[in-house]
Amino acid sequence: MADLPETVVIIGGGQAGAQAAMSLRQGGFAGPITMVCDEAVPPYQRPPLSKAYLAGTMGLDRLMFRDGDAWAAESVTLKLNCSVASIDRAAKSVTLTDGETLSYGALIIATGSRVRNITCPGADLKGVHYLRTVRDVGTLQADFAEGKRLVVVGCGYIGLEVAAVAIKQGLHVTALEAADRVLARVTSAEISNFYQDVHRAAGVDLRVSVKVEGFEGEGSVTGVRLADGTLIPADLILVGVGILPNQELAAEAGIICTNGIVVDDNARTSDPSVFAIGDCAFRPLALYDRTGRLESVHNAIEQGKLAVAAILGLPAPALDTPWFWSDQYDLKLQTAGLFNGATKVVIRGSIEDRKFAAFHLDADNRILAVDAINAAPEFLAGKQIIGRKGRVAPEVLADTSVSMKQIAAQTA
Amino acid sequence: MPKVTFIEHSGKEHTIEAAAGVTVMEAAVKNNVPGIDADCGGACACATCHVFVDADWLAKTGKAGSMEESMLDFAEGVTELSRLSCQISMSADLDGLVVRLPASQH
Numbered sequence: 478m479a480d481l482p483e484t485v486v487i488i489g490g491g492q493a494g495a496q497a498a499m500s501l502r503q504g505g506f507a508g509p510i511t512m513v514c515d516e517a518v519p520p521y522q523r524p525p526l527s528k529a530y531l532a533g534t535m536g537l538d539r540l541m542f543r544d545g546d547a548w549a550a551e552s553v554t555l556k557l558n559c560s561v562a563s564i565d566r567a568a569k570s571v572t573l574t575d576g577e578t579l580s581y582g583a584l585i586i587a588t589g590s591r592v593r594n595i596t597c598p599g600a601d602l603k604g605v606h607y608l609r610t611v612r613d614v615g616t617l618q619a620d621f622a623e624g625k626r627l628v629v630v631g632c633g634y635i636g637l638e639v640a641a642v643a644i645k646q647g648l649h650v651t652a653l654e655a656a657d658r659v660l661a662r663v664t665s666a667e668i669s670n671f672y673q674d675v676h677r678a679a680g681v682d683l684r685v686s687v688k689v690e691g692f693e694g695e696g697s698v699t700g701v702r703l704a705d706g707t708l709i710p711a712d713l714i715l716v717g718v719g720i721l722p723n724q725e726l727a728a729e730a731g732i733i734c735t736n737g738i739v740v741d742d743n744a745r746t747s748d749p750s751v752f753a754i755g756d757c758a759f760r761p762l763a764l765y766d767r768t769g770r771l772e773s774v775h776n777a778i779e780q781g782k783l784a785v786a787a788i789l790g791l792p793a794p795a796l797d798t799p800w801f802w803s804d805q806y807d808l809k810l811q812t813a814g815l816f817n818g819a820t821k822v823v824i825r826g827s828i829e830d831r832k833f834a835a836f837h838l839d840a841d842n843r844i845l846a847v848d849a850i851n852a853a854p855e856f857l858a859g860k861q862i863i864g865r866k867g868r869v870a871p872e873v874l875a876d877t878s879v880s881m882k883q884i885a886a887q888t889a
Numbered sequence: 890m891p892k893v894t895f896i897e898h899s900g901k902e903h904t905i906e907a908a909a910g911v912t913v914m915e916a917a918v919k920n921n922v923p924g925i926d927a928d929c930g931g932a933c934a935c936a937t938c939h940v941f942v943d944a945d946w947l948a949k950t951g952k953a954g955s956m957e958e959s960m961l962d963f964a965e966g967v968t969e970l971s972r973l974s975c976q977i978s979m980s981a982d983l984d985g986l987v988v989r990l991p992a993s994q995h
Contacts, residue, residue, distance in 0.1 A: 503923045522930045539911075543919050551921060778928050797995065802934035809956075811934055853956060857936065857963035882962065 482582020482750075482788060483508050486571055488561050488726070489587035490514030492523060492774055493755025495542045496781030497585050498553050504789045511554045511579055513561055513571075516610055519545050520555075524774060526614050527638040528804045532645065533618070537611065564730035566748055583750055583788045586738060587781070588723035590756035590772065595630065595716045599692030604713045608635055609720075620713040623647035628701045628711040630689055632659035634803050635717035637672060641805040644679050651682040651709050653701070658685055664812070665822045667835045668848045672805070675831075679806060722757040722770060735759050737770040743787035744780045752787070754780035763796060764866065765815060765845075773801045798864040800856075807831075811853065813860035814846030823871045826852055834859065842868040858885040891984035895922045895940075898992045907979040913988060914938040914975035924990035931975040936960040937994040941970040942977075943987035950977050950986070966991055 485501060487494045490512050498510055498520075514520065521540040529535035538544075548555050560574045570580045592607040594600065606617045617639075621627075627643050629636045632654035643650045652659075658669035659676075676683045688704035692714060701709045722737040733739045733747040737759030744752045744760070755777040759770050779797055786793045803810040808831060819837035826833030834855035837846040843866055847859030858881035862869065867888035873879065890906040893916055897903070907916035917925040917938075926937035933956055942950050947970060953961055957976050961967050974988065 499921055502921060524930060524932070539915065543921075547919060547921075774928060774930070778926070795995065800935070802929060802932060804932065809932075809934065851956075853959040854962065857960065861963070 481506070481508075481790070484579075484581055485510050485583045485585065485788065486579050486581040487512040487585045487587055488571065489589055489723075489755070489757075490516065490520040490555065490557075491587060491589045491755060491777065492520075493589070493777035493781045494585070494587035495520035496778050497587060497754060497785055498548075498551075499542075500782050500785040501789070502551050502553070504785055504791055506785075506789055508582075509552065509554065511556060512548075513556045513559050513573065513579075515558070515560045516612070517558050518611055519543065519548060519557070521611065522774075523609075524802075526611065527608055527635050528642065530611070531608075531614055531618065531621075531639065532642045540611070561726055564726060564732075564751075566730055566732075566751070569750060581750070583752065585784055585788075586727055586746070586751065586753040586757060587755050587777075588726060588757045590720035590722050592716070593719045593721050595689075595718055597689055597691045599694065599698065602692050602694050602698040603696055604694070604698035604711070605692060606713060606715050608639060608715060608717065617713075617715065621646060621648065625649070625712040626710055627651070628653065628709055628714045630701070630714060630716045631655075631718040632683070632685075633662065633717055633719065634660070636715065637676065638803060638805055639715050639717070640676060640681050640683075641679070644676075644681060645806075649682075650680070651684070651701075651711075652676065653687050653689060653703075653709075654683075654685045655688060656685065659683070664816055664846075664848055665819065665835060665837060667822050667824060668810075668850075671828060671850070675806065675808065720756065720772060722759075724757055727751075727753060727757075739768075740780075742783070743793060744784040745787060752784035754784050762799075762815070764798065764864070765818075769815075771799055773799065775800045798860045800860060808850055810848060810850050811856035812846065812848045813856055814844065814863040816846035816848075819845050821871065823874045825855060825875050826877060836869075836874050838869075838871065842870055844869060844874075854881040858882060861885050862888050891979050891981055891986070893979060893983070893986045893988065895924070896987065896989045897922075897924050898990055909978075909980050911979050912975050913940065913977040913979065913986070914973075916979065917974065922990075924994070925974060926994045927975060929975075933957060933960065933973065933975060936964050936973060938974040939964045939967075939991050939994060940972055940974045940988040941968060941991070942972050943989065944970060946983070946986050946988075949982055964991070965993060965995075 629652040738753035834849040849856035929935040
């Protein structure tokens, strides 16, 4: 039996923090739990923000993990609109920005990440938006109207999902990417090319290998100036150029950080009483024999459960293969694994029919990752195979006369 | 308000009121019913909200759609009673619905 803490403080009310609170109660922890949330609303799901919530088809009530009063019913104290100013590890306490001090037996840092701000001239003009919180979506929606000219800066998942929603709502959309293809950080050229074609066919003026010089306008933005001198008129801009881990609080308390707060297999930091979970954590990636940060729901949930298991002395849950999804237009992308290090891409199914998967293999035919578009069997079977470091010959993977279930069964 | 009963693999029962339009998955998660992970929050992307609909209710809940069916194909211990609970919306017709939870969602 582990030495159970009397109290748990969770810093952050995102997916990871909420998971930790729920897992603590499901695991039988009966002591006080305080969750310090810097936003005004109780914990909610972030993925729909750039999808159904932005489109207006999903309300805030369904976005929230629990109804507001359900947290109190579980004796989880939410401190909304509140941040932690500092952590005193010797005293095992945190001091909030409002001056209050909370003691902890175990501390879970789930501070997540923040958007990377663009620093070009005009970056602070009215009409320049980012998307990370419900509040961000509120201000973006106020500028979202049929006929408006939207320029998306950065074609990662956030930028592309917003472009898809905007096109559907009748905005004129230009999407700009500095790299030579969209989604370059997370997937192969095959998938990038597919999404570029999809967005262009839907009416997005999508341009790659472009450098933004600055945003122009008096007070409010009126255009985007490119390095080659081109001016793209704009009524609003959505910047999606990545996120940064919120690790400063941990670093200032002397907890070891790199690109994120360094944790072990149990989500424990260099201080045995302190855990870090979700976007802010730099973790072992056992499947790939390396370490890194994962920005995903899967990671937030998994690490929330790992930290709670360690705190309560319960067996650690089995690790899942990293996975992710994105909804754009009528396309559901489901991805499993991490594609870095892949040397070949095998396409299974029909790109033309928008129902296919791209498997990313290393030189030994081990599947490192799969991106499945409207292709659930490829995603789920691929995820299983990736999880056991399975190898499949490219010609077998590409043969749609053999089902994914059979391929998974044949792969040791 | 329509009620739905979840029976954990251990036999423990949870009866919950769920407004019409709320999915069975949401009713479980919002009330901290263990055994439904619903990692993707209802996007039909993860197959971790698998339930077995009580046989008497299957006619009213209907069967799985094609995306759901291909997701379920890879869940553990699937039977003809299997559904993804994020794809069942509560309604007055489903008042009293009983669903059983599998041993594991992973």
